[in-house]
Amino acid sequence: xxxxDDMSAExxxxxxxxxxxxxxxxxxxxxxxxxxLTPPPDCDLVLKTDAIVGGVHFFPEDAAHSxxxxxxxxxxxxxxxxxxxxxxxxxxxxxxxxxxxxxxxxFAQGLRGDSVLFSCPxxxxxxxxxxGPITVSIAMFGAVPEGTMxxxxxxxxxxxxxxxxxxxxxxxxxxxxxxxxxxxxxxxxQHLVSRYLLPQPRNALAEAVRTHASAAMDISxxxxxxxxxxxxxxxxxxxxxxxxxxxSDAAKAAAAAEPEAIDSVLxxxxxxxxxxxxxxxxxxxxxxxxxxxxxxxxxxxxxxxxEGARFLAGDGRALTFKRTSFSHF
Amino acid sequence: xxxxDDMSAExxxxxxxxxxxxxxxxxxxxxxxxxxLTPPPDCDLVLKTDAIVGGVHFFPEDAAHSxxxxxxxxxxxxxxxxxxxxxxxxxxxxxxxxxxxxxxxxFAQGLRGDSVLFSCPxxxxxxxxxxGPITVSIAMFGAVPEGTMxxxxxxxxxxxxxxxxxxxxxxxxxxxxxxxxxxxxxxxxQHLVSRYLLPQPRNALAEAVRTHASAAMDISxxxxxxxxxxxxxxxxxxxxxxxxxxxSDAAKAAAAAEPEAIDSVLxxxxxxxxxxxxxxxxxxxxxxxxxxxxxxxxxxxxxxxxEGARFLAGDGRALTFKRTSFSHF
Numbered sequence: 056x057x058x059x060d061d062m063s064a065e066x067x068x069x070x071x072x073x074x075x076x077x078x079x080x081x082x083x084x085x086x087x088x089x090x091x092l093t094p095p096p097d098c099d100l101v102l103k104t105d106a107i108v109g110g111v112h113f114f115p116e117d118a119a120h121s122x123x124x125x126x127x128x129x130x131x132x133x134x135x136x137x138x139x140x141x142x143x144x145x146x147x148x149x150x151x152x153x154x155x156x157x158x159x160x161x162f163a164q165g166l167r168g169d170s171v172l173f174s175c176p177x178x179x180x181x182x183x184x185x186x187g188p189i190t191v192s193i194a195m196f197g198a199v200p201e202g203t204m205x206x207x208x209x210x211x212x213x214x215x216x217x218x219x220x221x222x223x224x225x226x227x228x229x230x231x232x233x234x235x236x237x238x239x240x241x242x243x244x245q246h247l248v249s250r251y252l253l254p255q256p257r258n259a260l261a262e263a264v265r266t267h268a269s270a271a272m273d274i275s276x277x278x279x280x281x282x283x284x285x286x287x288x289x290x291x292x293x294x295x296x297x298x299x300x301x302x303s304d305a306a307k308a309a310a311a312a313e314p315e316a317i318d319s320v321l322x323x324x325x326x327x328x329x330x331x332x333x334x335x336x337x338x339x340x341x342x343x344x345x346x347x348x349x350x351x352x353x354x355x356x357x358x359x360x361x362e363g364a365r366f367l368a369g370d371g372r373a374l375t376f377k378r379t380s381f382s383h384f
Numbered sequence: 385x386x387x388x389d390d391m392s393a394e395x396x397x398x399x400x401x402x403x404x405x406x407x408x409x410x411x412x413x414x415x416x417x418x419x420x421l422t423p424p425p426d427c428d429l430v431l432k433t434d435a436i437v438g439g440v441h442f443f444p445e446d447a448a449h450s451x452x453x454x455x456x457x458x459x460x461x462x463x464x465x466x467x468x469x470x471x472x473x474x475x476x477x478x479x480x481x482x483x484x485x486x487x488x489x490x491f492a493q494g495l496r497g498d499s500v501l502f503s504c505p506x507x508x509x510x511x512x513x514x515x516g517p518i519t520v521s522i523a524m525f526g527a528v529p530e531g532t533m534x535x536x537x538x539x540x541x542x543x544x545x546x547x548x549x550x551x552x553x554x555x556x557x558x559x560x561x562x563x564x565x566x567x568x569x570x571x572x573x574q575h576l577v578s579r580y581l582l583p584q585p586r587n588a589l590a591e592a593v594r595t596h597a598s599a600a601m602d603i604s605x606x607x608x609x610x611x612x613x614x615x616x617x618x619x620x621x622x623x624x625x626x627x628x629x630x631x632s633d634a635a636k637a638a639a640a641a642e643p644e645a646i647d648s649v650l651x652x653x654x655x656x657x658x659x660x661x662x663x664x665x666x667x668x669x670x671x672x673x674x675x676x677x678x679x680x681x682x683x684x685x686x687x688x689x690x691e692g693a694r695f696l697a698g699d700g701r702a703l704t705f706k707r708t709s710f711s712h713f
Contacts, residue, residue, distance in 0.1 A: 063605070063609070081428075083535065086536065086537075086617060087466075087535050087536050087537075087601075087617070088432065088462040088465055088466060088536070088601050088602060089430050089431060089432040089462050089463065089466045089468070089526075089533070090430070090431045090432075091428040091429065091430050091431070091466075091528070091533045092428060092429045092431060093428050093429075093530060094423040094427075094428075094429060098423075099410075099420040099421060099422050099423075100420060100421045100422075100423060100429070101418050101419070101420050102410075102418060102419045102420070102421060102472075102474060102507050102508055102525075103417065103418040103419075103474070103508060104474035104475070104476045104508055104509065104510050104521075104523055105476070105510045106476040106478060106510050106512055106521065107512075108478055108512050108513070108514045108515075108516075110515055111512060111513055111514060111515070112512070133417040133418050134418065136417055137416075137417060137418045137420075139418070145431060145432070145433035145523045146433070147433045147434070147435040147476070147521040147523070149435060149437055149516075149519055178431050179431055179432060179433055180433065181433050181434045181435050181521075183435055183436075183437050183440060183441070184437070184440055185437045185440065185516055185517065185519065186437075186439055186440070186516060186517060187437075187478075187514055187515060187516010187517050187519070188514065188515060188516050190478055190514065190516070190519055190521075192433075192435065192476040192510075192519075192521040194433055194474045194476070194523030196431075196525075197418075199420070201422060204418070204420045206412065206416050207415065207416050207417070208415075208416075272416075272417050273417060276392070280392070288415060288416070
């Protein structure tokens with residue numbers, strides 16, 4: 056007769072590693088087929104899914120807690136750019152046979168830390184065996200006051216273009232992981248590599264974006280390609296002053312050592328910064344709100360009538376790029 | 385300068401295959417970072433994620449449209465058991481390099497068909513390359529009137545136990561796929577194999593379950609193990625009369641040829657039927673509502689005070705099982 060000990064290995068794994076993250080009452084301690092969530096009043100839900108795959112989006116030897124953090128944060132970054140606050144997430148985890156409890160412990164610990172940090176509880180999950188690499192798929196849901204999700208479409212001629220944080224760090228960090236060396240100081244190396252390893256999504260900026268931006272998106276596949284998408288979606292052109300694009304000291308040092316690195320900075324992936332457009336009348340207020348959020352924002356250009364985003368070097372010449380966007384396909 | 389032709393291969397894939405499924409206005413034609421959804425008034429959302437992995441949950445040679453259908457339906461089945469109606473889904477798709485347009489065309493066609501059949505539009509997706517097998521992860525969201533999601537906990541002594549459809553077909557179909565043969569008629573073979581290939585989730589029964597059942601779950605890992613979980617969650621015991629468990633003609637023929645097959649019928653996975661408990665006063669009304677929904681339901685036993693689900697053979701003896709539940713771990 057079945058008793059407690061017919062609990063499957065998957066149930067045990069869920070109970071041990073993931074139940075502690077399921078702090079929302081609607082998650083029912085992960086003990087039901089599904090979770091429920093009473094939506095906040097007068098809000099729209101904002102829905103997003105993004106997966107990361109071992110050997111594609113992270114290195115198999117990356118620490119389990121940073122794999123968890125990356126999986127969650129690439130989704131949180133989209134919520135931030137849409138002006139949404141996180142409500143929670145679903146986790147779908149495919150694990151090779153050789154992944155043991157030690158890895159799972161680190162993974163759950165990373166997930167738990169970020170779940171608390173970003174007020175984003177686990178609502179449910181699914182774990183499966185795979186003959187392939189570790190695959191972590193997150194479905195994230197957030198909320199905005201009804202009708203206020205910030206879209207890619209919405210930028211108007213005259214709007215100011217802002218980006219958060221610094222651009223290009225993660226892609227330079229990835230290049231270093233692959234053996235590139237610009238004779239950087241140890242601290243600079245660490246900065247770039249850690250920016251690749253663990254995104255810093257700008258959720259603190261979400262409310263400022265929501266209340267000021269005419270259009271926004273997160274930069275995950277490179278500033279040039281992503282911002283060009285925003286311009287296309289909005290039916291506008293833009294000029295971006297490349298020298299105004301904010302770079303970290305480490306990225307500046309890499310670009311000084313190898314001027315061509317600026318191409319990677321502008322078109323490489325994994326920034327997880329926000330690019331947004333703000334009407335002129337709201338620009339000062341946006342700067343103030345951003346300061347209050349603790350996230351640096353920098354004005355880098357202007358929206359124009361027409362079509363196409365132009366990236367202008369210091370001499371006013373429009374840059375061209377070998378590829379404008381990162382793609383695994 | 386970037387123009388239309390910097391559209392990435394992933395963007396093209398999404399535009400060609402998946403945009404036609406994104407019929408909800410909040411999906412924004414899959415052209416934004418995220419989707420939005422205004423929740424139905426006075427409803428709770430019901431949230432579920434489940435993934436299927438090539439070589440684990442389906443055969444690599446299975447038709448792409450049935451892979452899509454299976455991925456969606458295993459999630460729809462959970463909504464049905466919780467009494468929820470589908471609102472939509474997010475898709476996360478990891479693809480090996482050798483998956484081409486023909487497979488994607490079939491996959492999208494299968495997804496589109498079921499998306500229409502179950503009124504369940506695509507809200508967003510993510511496609512990635514993987515060095516591993518095809519992995520399809522779905523996050524599904526549905527709705528129930530606030531506070532009415534049917535849970536596993538809730539069964540009370542005296543409640544009648546019902547199951548939908550027939551039990552064990554899919555696991556027998558899987559055994560046939562792996563070479564088992566009971567000298568069945570061709571039609572019977574087809575029935576079993578197709579039940580494995582493409583689940584028939586009982587979403588038509590959802591409203592009847594929601595308005596009558598004290599507890600419910602979908603049977604995905606075998607009736608014995610899953611129903612035992614329901615009993616544990618509810619803190620009750622039960623007796624199930626095995627001869628009353630509804631079997632298809634094909635399953636009956638297999639069990640006649642090999643009596644031990646009944647063990648697989650009761651503990652094998654992939655039924656995607658609903659097991660639910662209904663208070664005696666509501667049992668007749670439930671039968672009527674089920675008839676109206678077009679889904680067959682069969683009473684198979686009764687909830688008792690105590691602990692443990694007992695499965696009784698025709699002679700009243702309690703059956704024991706080698707394993708009570710299907711698990712990939």
